[in-house]
Amino acid sequence: MTQSRPIAMVGVDKDLIDLIQELPDWELAGVFDSHPAADALGIPHLGGDDAWAEVHVARPDLGIVIAIDPTGLKSKLVIHYGRDALRTVIALDGYVARSATLGPGCIVQRGARVLPAAVLGHSVKLNVGATVHHDGRIGDCVTLAPGCTILGTVTLEDRVYVGAGAIILPKVTVGKGATIGAGAVVAADVPEGMTVVGVPARPLERRRKREPMS
Numbered sequence: 001m002t003q004s005r006p007i008a009m010v011g012v013d014k015d016l017i018d019l020i021q022e023l024p025d026w027e028l029a030g031v032f033d034s035h036p037a038a039d040a041l042g043i044p045h046l047g048g049d050d051a052w053a054e055v056h057v058a059r060p061d062l063g064i065v066i067a068i069d070p071t072g073l074k075s076k077l078v079i080h081y082g083r084d085a086l087r088t089v090i091a092l093d094g095y096v097a098r099s100a101t102l103g104p105g106c107i108v109q110r111g112a113r114v115l116p117a118a119v120l121g122h123s124v125k126l127n128v129g130a131t132v133h134h135d136g137r138i139g140d141c142v143t144l145a146p147g148c149t150i151l152g153t154v155t156l157e158d159r160v161y162v163g164a165g166a167i168i169l170p171k172v173t174v175g176k177g178a179t180i181g182a183g184a185v186v187a188a189d190v191p192e193g194m195t196v197v198g199v200p201a202r203p204l205e206r207r208r209k210r211e212p213m214s
């Protein structure tokens with residue numbers, strides 16, 4: 001029997017806590033979060049991001065998985081915590097094809113699938129039921145919300161966010177830091193930094209100013 005390895009989450013994601021607690025490979029040591037009162041289902045609070053340097057010295061074996069979804073923040077946190085600390089977490093019923101490649105710090109949630117010859121960068125999250133089909137090229141710090149479908153030979157550049165249930169049609173390229181709204185069907189390339197919504201997906205005309213996802 002293999003021994004479980006210690007891992008800490010950055011940010012609170014209840015679905016990810018539930019997943020890690022189920023996996024025999026990992027022992028969930030705690031959560032780093034700037035809000036000490038964050039509701040982390042009883043998981044120990046290890047401090048804010050600033051606490052990492054000290055904890056890392058005391059526990060050099062402690063791995064990290066970044067639970068944060070907004071992709072720009074996620075990429076800053078990777079720099080702060082360091083790529084060497086990143087660990088990949090795969091659900092027992094998550095599927096990763098033998099010919100697929102995952103960078104460090106990826107999350108393959110329950111029912112998520114990475115199909116043949118797909119290549120994922122570091123810190124990519126496939127939330128529950130998300131699928132990357134064959135030959136997908138998925139950049140660093142991409143977030144795929146529950147149930148989204150990235151069809152064959154799609155390219156998602158670094159820090160793309162794809163909302164729940166969205167579908168990206170084959171061969172489409174989505175530029176760096178772009179956001180795909182929940183439920184969108186993306187049939188054409190999306191420029192860097194753009195937010196698109198709807199079927200077929202069109203640029204979002206913002207009437208109110210809000211915090212972007214990336």
Ligand SMILES: CC(C)(COP(=O)(O)OP(=O)(O)OC[C@H]1O[C@@H](n2cnc3c(N)ncnc32)[C@H](O)[C@@H]1OP(=O)(O)O)[C@@H](O)C(=O)NCCC(=O)NCCS
Binds near residue numbers: 163183
């Ligand atoms: C696309 C998105 C990022 C836009 O967020 P936002 O910039 O805060 O946009 P707002 O909520 O201010 O909405 C702006 C307008 O777009 C519309 N809109 C927002 N999201 C939309 C979507 N996914 N599809 C169609 N229209 C959408 C709103 O109704 C609103 O229209 P109005 O101006 O006529 O009232 C966001 O709505 C979204 O879809 N996020 C993904 C959520 C998700 O999947 N979460 C998973 C969590 S695990």
